[in-house]
Amino acid sequence: MEKEDLLPDDFLKDFFRNQPVETPGDDFTGNVMEQILKSPEVAPVRKPIYLLLKSSWAYIILFLVTLVFIMTSDLPFSDYIPGKEFMIKNFLPAIKSMFSGFKPLVIDSKFIMIPAMVILAGSFLMGLDHFLFRKPSISHQTTR
Amino acid sequence: MRFLDDNDYIVRVLSGDVSAYASLVAKHKNLVFTIVLKIVNNREDAEEISQDVFLKAYQSLSTFERKSKFSTWLYRIAYNAAISKTRKKKVEMVAIEDSVISNYSTDEINRNMHELDEDDRQIILEKALKRLPEEDNLLITLFYKNETSIDDISEITGLSVSNVKVKLHRIRKKLYEEMNELIKRN
Numbered sequence: 362m363e364k365e366d367l368l369p370d371d372f373l374k375d376f377f378r379n380q381p382v383e384t385p386g387d388d389f390t391g392n393v394m395e396q397i398l399k400s401p402e403v404a405p406v407r408k409p410i411y412l413l414l415k416s417s418w419a420y421i422i423l424f425l426v427t428l429v430f431i432m433t434s435d436l437p438f439s440d441y442i443p444g445k446e447f448m449i450k451n452f453l454p455a456i457k458s459m460f461s462g463f464k465p466l467v468i469d470s471k472f473i474m475i476p477a478m479v480i481l482a483g484s485f486l487m488g489l490d491h492f493l494f495r496k497p498s499i500s501h502q503t504t505r
Numbered sequence: 506m507r508f509l510d511d512n513d514y515i516v517r518v519l520s521g522d523v524s525a526y527a528s529l530v531a532k533h534k535n536l537v538f539t540i541v542l543k544i545v546n547n548r549e550d551a552e553e554i555s556q557d558v559f560l561k562a563y564q565s566l567s568t569f570e571r572k573s574k575f576s577t578w579l580y581r582i583a584y585n586a587a588i589s590k591t592r593k594k595k596v597e598m599v600a601i602e603d604s605v606i607s608n609y610s611t612d613e614i615n616r617n618m619h620e621l622d623e624d625d626r627q628i629i630l631e632k633a634l635k636r637l638p639e640e641d642n643l644l645i646t647l648f649y650k651n652e653t654s655i656d657d658i659s660e661i662t663g664l665s666v667s668n669v670k671v672k673l674h675r676i677r678k679k680l681y682e683e684m685n686e687l688i689k690r691n
Contacts, residue, residue: 373677376630377649383539385552390530393559394523401523 419488508532511575518566530559533576536651537583540661543643544587554590558583573660580661584643591639621688633683641676648673 432445433453439445508528517525537558542551562569562579569578621629634642644662647653655673659666 372626373630373645373649373680376627377646379627380650382535383542384535385538385555389534389538389552389556390527393530393556394527396556396560397523397526397563 419491512571515566515569515575518563526563529575533579534559536576537579539646539651540580540583540643541587543646544584544591544639546639550590551587554586555583558586561586574657577657577660580657581663584661588640626684629684629687630680632687633680636683637676637679641672641679644669644672645676645680 431439432442432448508531511529511532514525514529518529534555538551538555541554541558542548545551545554558579562582565582569575634645637645640662644658647658647661648655653661655666655669658664659669662669664672
């Protein structure tokens with residue numbers, strides 16, 4: 362809402378425009394600086410410690426998914442990837458056994474399967490939207 | 506005196522140039538002082554609180570995340586400091602009763618207002634402003650005198666944007682009603 366819409370009169374505007382500005386004493390800035398110079402340390406920046414940057418998680422997950430996909434695929438060049446054989450022999454059975462308990466529960470029940478698919482599809486679309494239409498950072502906002 | 510962008514001074518202060526803070530103080534001292542003065546209604550107290558505000562802002566400068574303007578952040582510190590001081594002192598506020606509102610038609614107020622010359626209107630408005638609660642006085646001063654946007658007033662005072670709009674509307678109405686009262690009494 363514009364100021365004109367909210368208070369459509371010039372009387373108050375003119376009145377306040379003609380009012381003198383309130384100013385503190387002449388030595389105000391000097392007094393403030395004097396106090397500051399007594400202990401000029403600015404409180405240290407307390408940044409939260411992240412093991413990894415938040416923004417890098419998506420790339421890490423994407424990398425891991427791609428890696429597993431390539432290693433478990435029959436693509437010809439994937440045979441040259443070091444550690445493929447080890448992974449197929451040890452890693453995949455371990456994962457399979459880890460989720461073996463959930464598998465019948467999830468696959469046999471449509472009440473779990475359908476919402477899970479909806480959630481997965483939704484997350485994928487949200488992730489895609491996040492990467493394609495990133496909002497600009499507000500840390501570069503200027504002051505007046 | 507021409508000032509640089511606030512961010513330039515902030516960067517300099519954070520990199521160790523303490524003297525750059527003097528420019529920030531000089532740039533914002535009048536409005537900080539005005540905000541505090543409108544609430545505490547005493548020049549000496551206002552000056553002391555304003556100094557504390559700048560000191561506190563300096564010490565917390567590294568926590569300023571630049572999500573809002575520096576001025577808005579600073580004015581919010583000033584507003585909170587003044588409000589907290591006022592609550593401590595339990596200053597009695599002379600509020601215009603809401604019952605005064607809506608006793609007159611807008612036409613009647615306008616008619617009475619236009620019968621006065623410019624100087625008399627100014628004097629009566631000054632008197633009416635002094636009878637407003639401190640926070641109302643501050644809101645209308647920020648809006649008209651400093652041309653602070655409603656969004657910024659909302660951020661400084663912690664009120665919602667719609668609440669600021671409603672309050673400003675009511676304050677203006679109160680002012681005119683009060684002015685009308687004063688005109689009638691004279």
